[in-house]
Amino acid sequence: MYGSPRNYAQHYRSTGLSSAVLEADPHRLIALMLAGARDRLRLAEACLARGDVPRKAKAISDASAIVGGLSGALDLDAGGEIASGLQALYDYVQQRLVAANADNDAGALREADGLLGEIESAWRAIAPQPAQAARP
Numbered sequence: 326m327y328g329s330p331r332n333y334a335q336h337y338r339s340t341g342l343s344s345a346v347l348e349a350d351p352h353r354l355i356a357l358m359l360a361g362a363r364d365r366l367r368l369a370e371a372c373l374a375r376g377d378v379p380r381k382a383k384a385i386s387d388a389s390a391i392v393g394g395l396s397g398a399l400d401l402d403a404g405g406e407i408a409s410g411l412q413a414l415y416d417y418v419q420q421r422l423v424a425a426n427a428d429n430d431a432g433a434l435r436e437a438d439g440l441l442g443e444i445e446s447a448w449r450a451i452a453p454q455p456a457q458a459a460r461p
Contacts, residue, residue, distance in 0.1 A: 352453055355395065359445040362391040366438040370431050378429070385426045385434075392418050392441075414440060 369384035396415035399408045418437045425433035 350453075352448075355398070356445065356448055356452075358391050358395055359441055359448060362388045362395070363438050363441050363445065365391070366434050366441070369425070370434045370438075373429055373431055373434070381429075382426055385422050388437075389419060389422045392422070411444070414444070 365384045365388035369381045369388065372381035372384060392415050396412055399412050401408045401412065418440055421433045421437045424430055425437065
């Protein structure tokens with residue numbers, strides 16, 4: 326009648342993520358995208374290790390879509406050299422994901438995850454500080 330607890334957990338996770346995305350400021354949204362791409366890369370590596378090729382391919386495809394979204398969101402005019410560098414890095418990550426998928430290459434997955442991890446770390450370091458409430 327109600328379904329399995331696993332379905333409830335899945336629904337809770339997707340609802341929680343949806344709420345986080347809807348409430349996120351632009352900086353937080355990029356952080357969520359980076360974390361989501363990295364989660365999918367780790368899932369792809371786990372699937373590869375157990376021989377679940379279809380699920381590995383889906384996880385890599387999902388990560389690739391997120392990286393594509395991150396690259397597409399760059400403002401190359403306003404971002405100058407930094408945005409251009411990020412775009413080149415995202416393009417390289419995409420190339421590694423294609424290789425990882427085609428060759429079942431766990432090393433390429435780890436390399437892509439490491440690169441996104443460095444971007445994620447730098448992104449967290451420049452997080453805007455909450456505004457202090459004005460004191461009377």
